[in-house]
Amino acid sequence: MILRRPVFWLILIFAxxxxxxxxxxxxxxxxxxxxxxxxxxxxxxxxxxxxxxTGYVNFGHIVFYGLGGYVGLYLATVRNWNxxxxxxxxxxxxxxxxxxxxxxxxxxxxxxxxxxxxxVLLAVQxxxxxxxxxxxxxxxxxxxxxxxxxxxxxHALWMTYFLVIGVMALSMILSLGIKISKFGLGLFAIRExxxxxxxxxxxxTVFKAIIYSVSAFLPAVAGALMFYKNGMIDPSIAFxxxxxxxxxxxxxxxxxxxxxxxxxxxxxxxxxRSYLLTSPKLSNFQLVIAGALLLLVVxxxxxxxxxxxxxxxxxxxxxxx
Amino acid sequence: xxxxxASMIDGLLIGSVYGLAAMGLSLIWGVMDVINLTxxxxxxxxxxxxxxxxxxxxxxxxxxxxxxxxxxxxxxxxIYWISxxxxxxxxxxxxxxxxxxxxxxxxxxxxxxxSTSPYNVNFTLRGFxxxxxxxxxxxxxxxxxxxxxxxxxxxxxxxxxxxKAIRAVADNREAAELMGISSTMVLAxxxxxxxxxxxxxxxxxxxxxxxxxxxxxxxxxxxxxxxxLAGLGKPLGALAAGVLLGLLEGAVTPFIAVSWxxxxxxxxxxxxxxxxxxxxxxxxxx
Numbered sequence: 001m002i003l004r005r006p007v008f009w010l011i012l013i014f015a016x017x018x019x020x021x022x023x024x025x026x027x028x029x030x031x032x033x034x035x036x037x038x039x040x041x042x043x044x045x046x047x048x049x050x051x052x053x054t055g056y057v058n059f060g061h062i063v064f065y066g067l068g069g070y071v072g073l074y075l076a077t078v079r080n081w082n083x084x085x086x087x088x089x090x091x092x093x094x095x096x097x098x099x100x101x102x103x104x105x106x107x108x109x110x111x112x113x114x115x116x117x118x119x120v121l122l123a124v125q126x127x128x129x130x131x132x133x134x135x136x137x138x139x140x141x142x143x144x145x146x147x148x149x150x151x152x153x154x155h156a157l158w159m160t161y162f163l164v165i166g167v168m169a170l171s172m173i174l175s176l177g178i179k180i181s182k183f184g185l186g187l188f189a190i191r192e193x194x195x196x197x198x199x200x201x202x203x204x205t206v207f208k209a210i211i212y213s214v215s216a217f218l219p220a221v222a223g224a225l226m227f228y229k230n231g232m233i234d235p236s237i238a239f240x241x242x243x244x245x246x247x248x249x250x251x252x253x254x255x256x257x258x259x260x261x262x263x264x265x266x267x268x269x270x271x272x273r274s275y276l277l278t279s280p281k282l283s284n285f286q287l288v289i290a291g292a293l294l295l296l297v298v299x300x301x302x303x304x305x306x307x308x309x310x311x312x313x314x315x316x317x318x319x320x321x
Numbered sequence: 322x323x324x325x326x327a328s329m330i331d332g333l334l335i336g337s338v339y340g341l342a343a344m345g346l347s348l349i350w351g352v353m354d355v356i357n358l359t360x361x362x363x364x365x366x367x368x369x370x371x372x373x374x375x376x377x378x379x380x381x382x383x384x385x386x387x388x389x390x391x392x393x394x395x396x397x398x399x400i401y402w403i404s405x406x407x408x409x410x411x412x413x414x415x416x417x418x419x420x421x422x423x424x425x426x427x428x429x430x431x432x433x434x435x436s437t438s439p440y441n442v443n444f445t446l447r448g449f450x451x452x453x454x455x456x457x458x459x460x461x462x463x464x465x466x467x468x469x470x471x472x473x474x475x476x477x478x479x480x481x482x483x484x485k486a487i488r489a490v491a492d493n494r495e496a497a498e499l500m501g502i503s504s505t506m507v508l509a510x511x512x513x514x515x516x517x518x519x520x521x522x523x524x525x526x527x528x529x530x531x532x533x534x535x536x537x538x539x540x541x542x543x544x545x546x547x548x549x550l551a552g553l554g555k556p557l558g559a560l561a562a563g564v565l566l567g568l569l570e571g572a573v574t575p576f577i578a579v580s581w582x583x584x585x586x587x588x589x590x591x592x593x594x595x596x597x598x599x600x601x602x603x604x605x606x607x
Binding site for chain 1: 356403404407408413414415417418419421422423424425426428429430432433538542545546549578580581583584587588590591594595
């Protein structure tokens with residue numbers, strides 16, 4: 001039972017604090033900081049389902065976030081849907097797209113799959129940049145009146161913030177739920193030895209396609225919310241390859257394959273990045289530092305922060321999953 | 322009609338440069354099962370290497386390929402020791418991520434030095450004109466240089482002892498070690514050659530088009546497409562597939578907007594990857 005897991009309650013407390021503190025202090029800049037942290041946690045947690053659980057590197061994970069943003073914004077502004085409904089629909093559409101795509105490209109193993117995901121990202125990006133209903137390369141804007149329907153811009157921004165925090169909590173709970181399920185065990189089997197998993201009766205093709213599709217849902221919902229909040233979207237910000245790659249750095253930093261690790265890495269990396277970007281001396285070297293960090297983790301601590309904690313305190317395994 | 326022909330000839334010339342870039346990727350991939358994600362940034366470094374050298378020594382830019390190849394070999398050894406040596410034998414994920422980390426560092430340093438604004442190498446060779454179409458000397462010279470380097474690599478791999486050692490290690494590393502080949506030396510050498518090829522292709526591209534520090538990424542993707550088309554560890558196959566890709570680009574350019582080309586290329590890439598995982602030159606075996 002998921003309710004018996006201490007981590008489940010930790011996630012809820014963490015999310016509640018994140019929602020409550022900036023609201024109570026009415027601190028808008030803190031809210032803007034925290035929403036980026038929440039986004040990082042969402043991306044890293046869902047990426048973890050592929051890289052950490054199943055052992056398949058997805059370089060183009062951001063494609064789900066960007067497509068979700070496009071579908072959500074299209075439904076919310078052009079079709080005048082309710083924001084929550086539009087975001088859910090975006091998640092659903094993108095998941096189905098991922099399922100269909102996954103059935104094809106998940107026949108590839110290991111590095112070949114990783115390369116295909118780069119191809120998918122670039123192909124989708126160039127498709128959207130040529131797609132008329134979505135404004136081609138100039139993208140789409142949210143009309144200011146759209147915020148009025150949610151009770152004014154101020155109210156709308158707080159609402160999207162709470163929704164994004166909710167998506168973050170759901171991402172972590174989803175990771176935990178999959179980890180302790182039989183389905184999760186199947187995924188771990190694929191990660192450890194795919195041929196052996198097949199022999200033991202795991203339907204690897206279906207498992208992989210499902211997890212690929214599941215890992216698309218919440219990032220797409222988050223994309224719809226974030227781009228609605230930002231008020232605009234265009235192909236270069238929606239499908240930013242860098243963000244896709246930083247997701248991998250976050251995950252490796254925190255510890256792939258663990259629920260808390262993905263979130264921890266996401267939060268820490270986002271904090272580090274905002275520090276680097278605002279510091280006058282280091283702002284040019286954000287990439288260099290991120291790269292060096294990733295290299296050190298890959299070479300010397302493949303388990304990330306949580307792996308290091310496990311080695312230090314073996315009993316931590318029982319509590320921090 | 323002759324317009325398409327001219328466009329295809331141009332594509333063929335550029336395609337041989339794509340082929341050269343892909344040879345570097347293909348060699349490393351085939352020999353040590355490492356997908357070198359520093360490829361794109363090294364191509365970009367080759368471009369800037371040419372820019373710097375040409376600014377310092379304004380001679381025929383194609384002579385400057387030699388120092389760039391030499392610098393590429395050295396850089397390759399450095400990158401090998403930093404990122405690849407420690408993860409040989411670990412899962413492919415490790416080398417994918419470690420080379421990627423080095424890629425981020427190179428791009429980061431490059432952006433800090435040159436920003437992301439475009440540069441170009443101001444060097445033109447006289448071309449010749451057929452009817453309404455002019456073939457620039459740079460395109461012809463770059464294609465010739467690419468073919469010469471490709472042939473030199475082929476000779477090296479098949480006619481020299483170190484080259485044969487590389488092929489032996491690619492075939493079966495353990496057996497090669499039992500025959501007294503030091504696989505570490507061979508892997509480092511193969512990686513260095515792969516990087517030198519990438520750098521030289523970047524240098525050739527810099528004489529054709531303007532470039533930024535981020536330009537390498539596009540050529541890296543083209544190299545993946547070409548490598549996957551050709552199958553692994555076939556240097557001349559990569560050259561042929563590169564030419565094929567160039568021809569394809571040349572053939573479709575007159576008909577559709579340029580902005581659609583990435584979609585066609587990457588779509589083709591994913592389809593070929595799924596349908597012919599061993600390359601189109603290899604017959605599928607069950």
